[in-house]
Amino acid sequence: MYVAVKGGERAIENAHRLLAHERRGDRDVPEVSLSQISEQLSLGVDRVMTEGALYDRELAALAIKQARGDMIEAIFLVRAFRATLPRFGATEPVDTGAMQVRRRISSTFKDIPGGQILGPTFDYTHRLLDPQLAEGFSPETPETSEASLAATPRVTDILGRDGLIEPSPAADAETPVGDLTREPLSFPADRDLRLQNLARADEGFLLALGYSSQRGYGRNHPFAGEIRFGEVEIEFMAEDVGFAVPLGAIAMTECQMVNQFKGSATEAPCFTRGYGLAFGQSERKTMSMALVDRTLRARELGEEAIAPAQDEEFVMSHSDNVQATGFVEHLKLPHYVDFQSELGLLRKLRKEFAEATEAPPMQEAAE
């Protein structure tokens, strides 16, 4: 147990002053601006927004700067900030089918309506460090070509028309949407709560779990049915206005995993699915999320749940990096009283042990 201690105020104040100095680094080097972080470290900003569960590029950039690039610290700062503002309500659910697509690929069909659009991607780069970037580099303006007017329907919607894939669970007007920021988690958890948990979950944790499921810890035979990234319009039903008002657009990534089929005596076999959605361009995150969303459906789909990635209590209780770091890092706070009592107990046990081992010959003889 952590027990409050007094004293050390001067040391703490000076430590924070030293921190501010170290954060600034060499003062002969120009200070980094929030717009530089937002524009040039944009994927880091996307991660902080996703796991901080708050879409605000400027705040995420500030958090990264304040945290000296420590992403989990930045996520912590963003989470703390959101507690300072009132919530006006919830948006209308977004329509990712109407996304203004900047990237959209499918590993299941080569010809999809609206086409495969690579967009800004690390894929197919050679992963060789580029010395040009080290010395101020002005890239070429992007190539353009005539944009197709064709719609870009979700690949899963196309499969769904032929009944080859299970339908998404339908909205039930009677059931309110679960919100883990308002009610503590309890198990078993419904899929809406699981997805909210996974959306804000640590990317590395989900990546490892998704990877474990691919390697055989939990059955999972996925295809990336579709990954899309782009801007999605946000609408909010404002009671004072009397209709759903447009709020602008948010950049999002969506991943649809298409998994092994199931069937029964009464139901024809069809593909099952896992879903991932995140703020910004967060491809690895949404792919991992979709894998784990699917493994966590083991119970619902009648699969044997034997692997960590299939255990919702294990996954959901350990996925939040702010909670995790809080518990791990609290170990460095003063535990003097706890430790003193453990120390006292240990001394007593050792004394008893010493007495027991020193005495024996006589005791044995007596017996």
Next chain:
Amino acid sequence: MTATENDKQAQRKTVMAVLAHSDPSEISGRLGTITLPDHENLREPENGLVMVRGRIGGDGAAFNLGEATVSRAAVRLSTGEVGFGYTLSRDGEKARMIALCDAMVQSDEFADLIETKVIAPLRAAMTATRNRKAAEAAATRVDFYTLVRGEG
């Protein structure tokens, strides 16, 4: 609701969408080119959050994805029209300008003026940005048809 009221609501909504997509400095620049009617703040600009919702599988039941910062404000013209402004971001002044425009859209006297002097140019800029992004994305489109023809 009558057909006229429906039309008016649809018009207000499209105007709000254009403004929400526009840069605040562009909006204030455009508003600076016209003589504004007398008005007062009915609700002072306020920052808050909305919970952004997705749908399971993209088209299923809703789930909570994460929050977003928003600003809102309400403005009343001296002639009585009440306008509302909502936008992503913590820029309360942007919300106030949207509310002012929304009030003017509802005013017979100012609707045409605000459309021609403010909304139309902002809409053109928004469309140009969208088209540029779409054209950049289109250049990265993989043309599998060419491969098929090559094989044939």
